[in-house]
Amino acid sequence: MSATTITIRLYATLQGYMPDNADHYPIQMGASLEHLIKSLEIPKDKIKLLFINGVRCGLETIVKDGDCIGIFPPIGGG
Amino acid sequence: MDKILRINMGPEAAPSMTTEGVGEYAGLGGRALTTAIVAKEVPALCHPLGAENKLVIAPGLLSGTTAAMSGRLSVGCKSPLTGTIKESNAGGQAAQMLARLGYMAIVIEGRPKDDTLYKVLINKDGVQITADNSLRLLGNYDLVDKIKSEAGDKVAIVSIGPAGERRMCAASIAVTDMEQRPTRHCGRGGTGAVMGVKGIKAIIIDDAGQQMRQPKDPEKFKAANQAFVAGLKKHPVTGEGLPAYGTNVLTNVLNEAGGYPTNNFSVGRFDNSSKISGESQAELENQRGGKGSATHGCHKGCIIRCSGTYYDKDGQYVSKQPEYETVWAHGGNCGIDDLDAIARLDRMDDDYGLDTIEMGATIGVAMEAGLAAFGDAEAAIKLLKEVGDGTPLGRILGNGAAVTGKVFGVERVPVVKGQALPAYDPRAVQGIGVTYATSTMGADHTAGYAVATNILGVGGTVDPLKPQGQIELSRNLQIATAAVDSTGMCLFIAFPVLDQPETFQALIDMLNAFYGLSLTSDDVVALGKSILKNEREFNKAAGFTAEQDRLPRFFKKERLAPHNVIFDVTDEELDSVFNW
DSSP, X not given: OOOEEEEEEEOGGGGGGOOTTGXXXXXXXXXXXXXXXXXXXXXXXXXXXXXXXXXXXXXXXXXXXTOEEEEEOSOOOO | OOEEEEEEOOSSSSXXXXXXXXXXXXXXXXXXXXXXXXXXXXXXXSOTTSTTOOEEEEEOTTTTSSOTTOOOEEEEEEOTTTSSEEEEEEOSSHHHHHHHTTEEEXXXXXXXXXXXXXXXXXXXXXXXXXXXGGGTTOOHHHHHHHHHHHHOTTOEEEEOOHHHHTTOTTBOEEEOOTTOOSOEEEOTTOHXXXXXXXXXXXXXXXXXXXXXXXXXXXXXXXXXXXXXXXXXXXXXXXXXXXXXXXXXXXXXXXXXXXXXXXXXXXXXXXXXXXXXXXXXXXXXXXXXXXXXXXXXXXXXTOSSOBBOEEEOTTSOEEEEOOOHHHHHHHTGGGTOOOHHHHHHHHHHHHHHTBOHHHHHHHHHHHHHTTSSOTTOHHHXXXXXXXXXXXXXXXXXXXXXXHHXXXXXXXXXXXXXXXXXXXXXXXXXXXXXXXXXXXXXXXXXXXGGOTHHHHTSOTTSOOOTTSSTTHHHHHHHHHHHHHHHTTTTOOGGGHHHHHHOHHHXXXXXXXXHHHHTOOOOHHHHHHHHHHHHHHHHHHHHHTTOOGGGSSOOTHHHHSOBTTTTBOOOOOHHHHTTTTOO
């Protein structure tokens, strides 16, 4: 059984939670974004925006092999 | 604020002034006031550089009070860039001081019979207008230094650089910040050219001896302001994100979302975006240190402090922390990934008095034309220097992306009504595409900042990659923004105001307590609608039709990677934005 690995980017105030293996982060097959966040130990209330391959997704979305994940706290600008 | 200062620059006579009561303009401020005056008093068919155009400068309804965030100064006219009505606003110190001196607006009319340059001094004793040709072609930084040596370091200065004097359509009007640096600009639409053709180089505002404007109900006002401040601090965008990272925090999220216009709007992601992100910028600023480096307010009374200060590797001041729009325009849009180069370009724009968005988009078009390679920062700096020097090439570039595209035969020119698109690709952020197409201002992001809901999840969520929901989103934000633009409030209050009803209520409570009114949120909406109606009517009289409420064709034909999307809101839908 091949492992599922994904790329993770954590931004702004979440940068401190980046794992060393962010470019090849192993995750269980069928895991959701919610599982991922738990495994990275990011408090849920710090998270606002979740992207999988550039598209915003909810916590329940299942992560697939090769996905690029981007996670942001609440941010704004103009 | 109970008076309007009218300055008539001629040509029938030498410059003269009158101060009058506000008359029919009572109850208006900021954009509501500039639009009312321009719509009523400026013939819609006039030449923007002619004597019939007027330049209106107005603080907002709450400027000069103790209300937090109330330092925005609005400038209005018929735009030489777009030919539409224009309102552009900036932070800095001028709005607070002008309001405390009692001026609702300054209206500059006519144009001088020759090319004499004037400076205007406004203080508690009155107004003086003096010829001063020694100021000719000074950059804004040297100009401020010269004025400081005569007028002291507490005055606010509203000025133009050589770009405005040369009547370039990308010319801005600069406003000095708390350090008396000319870093906050009324950027969009060439208002600097109108100030230039009217012969005014600088307006010096000295509110020494003046008090804060007093509310009708001080207790209610204080309580409302406290609730307002609490709301701003509580919301994570205004309370944490903006002070830590500034507006450039947007680079990574727009890039992630695939809507970051790269290499003149040819692709939606920039490979080197992380080098110029807000996170990298903050890290660099913190490393280099210096006063106000990563957190800095542009006006007294700002509690968000989204700005910062950019020092070079030797600790020398370069510019204020470049904003997201500037970092995009001079960075990813031109393929440039060097923060130091971007800061230099920002300083040059501020010094020459130019809109950073228009200049970055223009250099991107120039690169597409082959004048420089994408990514070549030194070449970009050389091109911008031509603008500052007023060379023939500089005059082309200084008149913006549309003119440059025409002169060099470029098809991919990202403009609406002649004004360059800001830092969000409309194919991947379709709500902002609707705003770009339909705003009375030309392609403008602040006019109806759909990015908040399309990308940032503020005020709900609307999928940025599809046309559904975008019309309503843009419409509601355009209405709300026109109202906020009248209060003197920084638009970033919108983040807490859109998410926290109690913060929106606190803003209304402040207006009511200050003026002794009983406004409701319906009145705020009605104000926004009436401003847009005024602006739409002016534009119609100026010759604009539905055909100009469109994006350039390539946004509908050329798919944007990575999402492979085109802008597919229909023309019929665009024409329904103002149906209410």
